[in-house]
Amino acid sequence: MSVIALPQSPSTVAGAPMSYWRTVAWRLSQDRATLVAGTLLLLIALSALAAPWIAPHDPSAGAIRLRLAPVGTPSHVLGTDEQGRDMLSRLLWGGRMTLIAGLTPVVVAFVVGTVLGVIAGYAGGLMNTLIMRTMDIFYAFPAVLLAIAVSGALGPGLLNTLISLSIVFVPRVVRVAESATVQVKGLEYVAAAKASGASVWQILRHHLLANILGPVLVFASTQVSLSIILAAGLSFLGLGVTPPAAEWGLMLNTLRQSIYVNAVVPALPGLAIFVTSMAFNLVSDGLRDAMEIRT
Amino acid sequence: MSAASLLQTRGLQKHFPLRAGVLRRTQAWVRAVDDVSLDVKPGETLGIVGESGCGKSTLARLILRLVEPDAGSIWFDGEDVLRVLPSRLKRLRRDMQLVFQDPYASLNPRLTIEDAVAFSLLVHGARRADARDKTRALLGRVGLDPHLYGRRYPHELSGGQRQRVNIARALVLDPKLLVLDEPVSALDKSVQAQVLNLLLELKADRALTYVFISHDLNVIEYVSDRVLVMYLGQVVESGTADALAEASKHPYTQALFASAPSMDPDRRMERPPITGDPPNPINPPSGCRFRTRCAFAMPQCAEAVPPAVAVAAGHHVACYLYGEATGGALPPR
Numbered sequence: 001m002s003v004i005a006l007p008q009s010p011s012t013v014a015g016a017p018m019s020y021w022r023t024v025a026w027r028l029s030q031d032r033a034t035l036v037a038g039t040l041l042l043l044i045a046l047s048a049l050a051a052p053w054i055a056p057h058d059p060s061a062g063a064i065r066l067r068l069a070p071v072g073t074p075s076h077v078l079g080t081d082e083q084g085r086d087m088l089s090r091l092l093w094g095g096r097m098t099l100i101a102g103l104t105p106v107v108v109a110f111v112v113g114t115v116l117g118v119i120a121g122y123a124g125g126l127m128n129t130l131i132m133r134t135m136d137i138f139y140a141f142p143a144v145l146l147a148i149a150v151s152g153a154l155g156p157g158l159l160n161t162l163i164s165l166s167i168v169f170v171p172r173v174v175r176v177a178e179s180a181t182v183q184v185k186g187l188e189y190v191a192a193a194k195a196s197g198a199s200v201w202q203i204l205r206h207h208l209l210a211n212i213l214g215p216v217l218v219f220a221s222t223q224v225s226l227s228i229i230l231a232a233g234l235s236f237l238g239l240g241v242t243p244p245a246a247e248w249g250l251m252l253n254t255l256r257q258s259i260y261v262n263a264v265v266p267a268l269p270g271l272a273i274f275v276t277s278m279a280f281n282l283v284s285d286g287l288r289d290a291m292e293i294r295t
Numbered sequence: 296m297s298a299a300s301l302l303q304t305r306g307l308q309k310h311f312p313l314r315a316g317v318l319r320r321t322q323a324w325v326r327a328v329d330d331v332s333l334d335v336k337p338g339e340t341l342g343i344v345g346e347s348g349c350g351k352s353t354l355a356r357l358i359l360r361l362v363e364p365d366a367g368s369i370w371f372d373g374e375d376v377l378r379v380l381p382s383r384l385k386r387l388r389r390d391m392q393l394v395f396q397d398p399y400a401s402l403n404p405r406l407t408i409e410d411a412v413a414f415s416l417l418v419h420g421a422r423r424a425d426a427r428d429k430t431r432a433l434l435g436r437v438g439l440d441p442h443l444y445g446r447r448y449p450h451e452l453s454g455g456q457r458q459r460v461n462i463a464r465a466l467v468l469d470p471k472l473l474v475l476d477e478p479v480s481a482l483d484k485s486v487q488a489q490v491l492n493l494l495l496e497l498k499a500d501r502a503l504t505y506v507f508i509s510h511d512l513n514v515i516e517y518v519s520d521r522v523l524v525m526y527l528g529q530v531v532e533s534g535t536a537d538a539l540a541e542a543s544k545h546p547y548t549q550a551l552f553a554s555a556p557s558m559d560p561d562r563r564m565e566r567p568p569i570t571g572d573p574p575n576p577i578n579p580p581s582g583c584r585f586r587t588r589c590a591f592a593m594p595q596c597a598e599a600v601p602p603a604v605a606v607a608a609g610h611h612v613a614c615y616l617y618g619e620a621t622g623g624a625l626p627p628r
Contacts, residue, residue: 020404020448187400187401188396188397188400188401189402189403189411191356191361191393191395192393192395192401192461192464193414193418194361195359195361195391195393196388196389196414196415196418196419196464196468197384197385197386197388197389197415197418197419198414198415198418199418202418206406206414207403210405210406211403211404211405
């Protein structure tokens with residue numbers, strides 16, 4: 001239990017108590033595993049961001065004579081792919097695509113899902129039925145199937161991948177946001193705010209959102225790694241990012257025939273996907289533990 | 296509407312639908328509050344007592360218009376609360392506030408004590424600095440040092456301290472009427488006494504009027520001027536606290552007093568006056584709702600709800616044992 005590992009709050013030492021979010025940040029800073037995973041994520045994100053400047057080669061310029069060079073080849077540290085393109089450069093550029101395709105749908109789902117969930121939960125009645133039953137329709141499909149179906153209907157491309165993955169994640173966030181809203185709405189401090197004449201907007205902003213955003217954020221963060229894997233999967237199936245652009249899932253796909261020639265090079269994009277999604281999982285675990293503060 | 300009443304309700308009724316099945320069709324109605332009429336005069340404390348589930352809390356929420364009644368009227372300070380415009384209702388809400396039972400669910404865990412109390416003022420457009428000053432003064436008045444506790448979060452406070460914060464939050468708008476829904480039930484006995492005494496002091500200081508809801512007869516007797524006894528959503532007896540303690544008339548009230556633990560050996564009971572649980576409010580008994588547990592039940596009791604009759608000045612009882620119909624035979628106490 002993290003509650004034992006992490007002190008409740010440093011307020012007893014500092015004198016003045018800290019706000020909730022500052023306490024969470026302080027507890028996160030005490031959690032070594034999360035710090036390591038977070039640092040790793042930061043490095044991956046920075047390297048993806050800086051790809052145009054730090055990539056040693058053009059990611060789409062191939063060399064027919066230097067195909068599937070092994071890891072450690074001079075001037076191609078991580079080898080080359082089946083068209084002789086530099087793997088390190090392609091992994092750096094591919095990270096941009098994979099992170100965009102993995103993070104954007106979750107961010108979209110977090111915003112849209114929270115809004116819909118709060119409306120459904122707070123309004124209740126017919127509005128709740130309307131929103132929640134619509135979400136149930138999407139929820140009925142397995143995530144991979146839904147993503148493939150929507151992407152297949154819209155056609156390949158980054159934007160369509162983002163749309164189809166957002167459709168996968170919105171209903172999940174709506175569910176979490178709705179149940180959290182219904183729970184908080186029934187508490188007496190909301191009734192007290194209503195009794196003092198607060199408007200619906202004031203109640204939502206000061207009493208409801210402040211209490212549900214935490215759990216919803218933690219839930220959304222657990223979905224990032226799944227989103228990265230789904231995005232890579234769509235590219236692997238040829239429904240996501242289109243060649244010659246570099247993307248980890250797509251690289252796995254095009255390299256898979258070369259696995260008998262050189263087993264290490266085709267494994268590299270898979271390793272990148274694994275490490276990144278693992279790091280996201282560890283950070284979201286740490287976030288959940290840090291936010292589990294007795295109230 | 297008599298000019299003397301600060302709060303008056305007539306025929307207040309709230310039935311909650313009980314839905315079930317795929318189509319969420321209404322299967323039954325929970326008759327939480329049924330035809331409740333009461334008057335609260337300025338400066339007095341009206342105690343409302345009854346077993347759990349008798350509709351006390353629903354009544355509190357109806358009065359504050361947190362729950363919309365199905366029927367009946369609520370008059371507060373000469374205004375029809377159910378018919379005022381929304382803007383006027385917001386103004387009216389300043390004058391009637393509520394203190395909740397659960398000191399843990401009634402404070403937002405993300406707001407500091409100071410922010411929780413100041414929130415109501417900011418809602419009504421007070422300037423931030425004014426709100427802070429007023430909040431700090433009030434926190435001091437309810438016994439919490441604002442410098443020590445103002446910036447703390449609810450989870451750092453004890454139950455009694457939280458309830459003081461709740462009282463401060465209810466008082467910060469300078470209301471005329473305070474509805475207290477079991478304000479001390481969740482507290483230890485020693486803390487109960489402190490909070491009750493604080494409430495009595497505040498009432499005297501600020502010329503407040505209380506509607507005090509509790510299931511604890513000792514508490515009700517201690518704070519109330521007049522008492523209303525509720526059973527399954529209906530008022531069975533009302534009168535001054537002394538009259539009810541000395542000469543209660545309704546068999547239910549008598550049973551209630553007889554079952555309350557007492558320090559006085561002369562008031563100790565030898566056998567339980569009534570047994571069993573109150574009937575389900577979903578399908579209450581016809582006529583008098585107490586007749587299924589009443590030792591004096593007559594055939595007449597099943598026919599219609601007994602009307603309230605005056606047995607003394609200001610002392611009403613809804614029971615066929617009293618009034619002209621039966622000649623006023625008194626059950627033995």
